[in-house]
Amino acid sequence: MKKQISIVWFKRDLRLRDHAPLKQAIESQTPLVLLYCFEPDLIKNPHYDIRHWRFVWESLADMQVLLSKFNQNLEIVHAPFTKVLSKLNEAYGIKAIYSHEETGLQVTYNIDKWVNRFCQEHRIDWHETPNNGVVRGLKNRQSWVDNWYKSMQEDIQTPDLSRLKTIKTDKSTFTSFANSIPPVFQERNEYFQPGGATYANKYLKSFLNERVARYNSSISKPEASRTGCSRISPYLAWGNISLKEVYQARMAAKKAEQNLRNLAAFGSRLQWHDHFVQKFESEDRYEFENINRGYNQLNRTHSPTLFEAWKNGRTGIPMVDACMRCLHKTGYINFRMRSMLVSFLTHHLWQHWKEGAVYLASQFLDFVPGIHYTQFQMQAGTTGINTIRIYNPIKQGQDHDPDGVFIKKWLPELANIPAQYIHEPWNIPPIEAQLLGISPSVLKPLVDIKQAAEHARKALWKHKKSDLVKKEGQKILAKHTLPNRKMQ
Ligand SMILES: Cc1cc2nc3c(=O)[nH]c(=O)nc-3n(C[C@H](O)[C@H](O)[C@H](O)COP(=O)(O)OP(=O)(O)OC[C@H]3O[C@@H](n4cnc5c(N)ncnc54)[C@H](O)[C@@H]3O)c2cc1C
Numbered sequence: 001m002k003k004q005i006s007i008v009w010f011k012r013d014l015r016l017r018d019h020a021p022l023k024q025a026i027e028s029q030t031p032l033v034l035l036y037c038f039e040p041d042l043i044k045n046p047h048y049d050i051r052h053w054r055f056v057w058e059s060l061a062d063m064q065v066l067l068s069k070f071n072q073n074l075e076i077v078h079a080p081f082t083k084v085l086s087k088l089n090e091a092y093g094i095k096a097i098y099s100h101e102e103t104g105l106q107v108t109y110n111i112d113k114w115v116n117r118f119c120q121e122h123r124i125d126w127h128e129t130p131n132n133g134v135v136r137g138l139k140n141r142q143s144w145v146d147n148w149y150k151s152m153q154e155d156i157q158t159p160d161l162s163r164l165k166t167i168k169t170d171k172s173t174f175t176s177f178a179n180s181i182p183p184v185f186q187e188r189n190e191y192f193q194p195g196g197a198t199y200a201n202k203y204l205k206s207f208l209n210e211r212v213a214r215y216n217s218s219i220s221k222p223e224a225s226r227t228g229c230s231r232i233s234p235y236l237a238w239g240n241i242s243l244k245e246v247y248q249a250r251m252a253a254k255k256a257e258q259n260l261r262n263l264a265a266f267g268s269r270l271q272w273h274d275h276f277v278q279k280f281e282s283e284d285r286y287e288f289e290n291i292n293r294g295y296n297q298l299n300r301t302h303s304p305t306l307f308e309a310w311k312n313g314r315t316g317i318p319m320v321d322a323c324m325r326c327l328h329k330t331g332y333i334n335f336r337m338r339s340m341l342v343s344f345l346t347h348h349l350w351q352h353w354k355e356g357a358v359y360l361a362s363q364f365l366d367f368v369p370g371i372h373y374t375q376f377q378m379q380a381g382t383t384g385i386n387t388i389r390i391y392n393p394i395k396q397g398q399d400h401d402p403d404g405v406f407i408k409k410w411l412p413e414l415a416n417i418p419a420q421y422i423h424e425p426w427n428i429p430p431i432e433a434q435l436l437g438i439s440p441s442v443l444k445p446l447v448d449i450k451q452a453a454e455h456a457r458k459a460l461w462k463h464k465k466s467d468l469v470k471k472e473g474q475k476i477l478a479k480h481t482l483p484n485r486k487m488q
Contacts (some may be wrong), residue, residue: 062196
């Protein structure tokens with residue numbers, strides 16, 4: 001008779017605290033395999049980049065430190081979960097799989113569907129726990145907010161690690177198909193936030209104890225937001241900390257009765273997190289299609305040259321290029337600047353959102369499919385229910401980086417430009433440019449901002465009035481909008 005085991009399948013929930021599936025698995029008293037698979041299909045998927053796998057590696061290492069204190073083991077395999085599961089099923093009798101529900105891309109949904117079939121065929125119980133406050137199979141949002149608050153106030157699910165009994169699988173079990181973990185995943189890159197629950201808690205603590213005082217005043221600024229915002233997003237994205245833990249820490253901080261406005265603004269955003277993921281959970285087609293099908297008839301152009309210039313931070317518009325290059329190097333920029341990058345690509349350059357969405361996903365360390373696709377389309381103006389915003393990148397620079405400190409940090413070629421010209425360097429008199437040793441070629445913008453915005457404005461507004469966009473808009477409002485229409 002084969003030895004009976006159960007599996008805890010870690011995905012984007014790389015923590016050992018507030019982990020209901022792990023808690024349930026321990027309580028089942030079956031010997032456990034705690035398993036993380038570096039999925040080859042995800043690694044080669046263009047939404048992902050080495051930055052993500054490094055963060056995952058660091059998160060796993062952090063978990064291992066804690067597990068080793070209890071003499072317990074985490075299996076990390078570079079192979080498809082489907083193959084690992086089949087192999088484990090040959091060697092053991094698998095009683096159950098414990099995991100969180102994942103609201104992911106098509107690629108992870110396909111894996112889940114395969115696992116579901118496998119479990120049915122082999123009579124394995126797959127216990128899936130909802131992730132944060134996101135509800136599977138939801139028909140409308142009538143009671144969503146109330147339920148969200150309830151789920152945030154529930155007890156933290158702390159697994160009793162002293163009762164955990166993991167087995168070590170035979171090292172040779174997976175050798176026929178698994179690859180070693182690429183050394184590049186194991187290299188630290190100092191420009192990125194380090195992964196792991198330990199860092200998640202450090203960031204949260206330093207935010208709630210000190211940095212929160214600067215939250216509202218720095219949220220729109222590309223430089224100040226780097227320390228004035230919580231920077232908790234990659235930890236939530238990869239599940240180093242649960243939304244409930246963050247929510248409850250914020251509630252505890254409120255008791256000090258300081259920074260209440262800042263804490264309120266932060267709290268709203270925690271709810272936005274799940275609000276947007278919920279939309280994607282209910283309609284995963286947003287990865288491929290316009291949210292509002294009425295926009296299928298809006299023709300945007302496709303220019304590889306314009307796209308490459310945007311992607312490489314070589315548009316000649318200082319604020320756009322600085323944000324993009326900062327993102328390449330650090331994996332983070334703030335909300336407003338993300339919106340501006342999307343607006344510039346889809347409105348000023350008049351390119352479709354699809355390719356850009358995939359590219360920015362690969363650059364955001366905190367990439368969350370549900371937030372990313374819904375936000376991207378909102379900024380691209382394809383929802384038909386939100387106000388269309390065409391961000392003027394020159395004005396964004398003047399308002400949020402008036403002296404060009406951020407721009408100069410990321411665009412060394414503009415270091416000598418006087419502050420008065422930093423947002424529109426093409427206006428610098430040629431004689432002055434020559435004296436400063438600046439080549440006119442670096443000062444040429446890719447498009448005329450005013451004309452490009454005008455073209456986009458006319459096309460978008462005309463389209464927004466079409467019957468199909470309006471009809472689709474009604475459907476979207478009925479399905480995704482909260483009763484008070486506070487969040488769309
Ligand atoms: C085009 C575009 C794509 C985006 N893609 C992502 C993404 O893939 N992953 C992601 O986490 N955020 C995404 N955002 C939302 C937002 O920019 C980031 O959550 C935020 O900048 C992260 O920084 P922070 O942790 O310091 O946020 P804080 O301002 O400190 O907010 C706390 C938390 O609230 C949540 N949050 C904040 N703003 C939003 C928002 N607008 N929508 C939903 N949740 C929010 C995040 O989980 C964040 O960590 C995107 C925004 C845009 C415009």
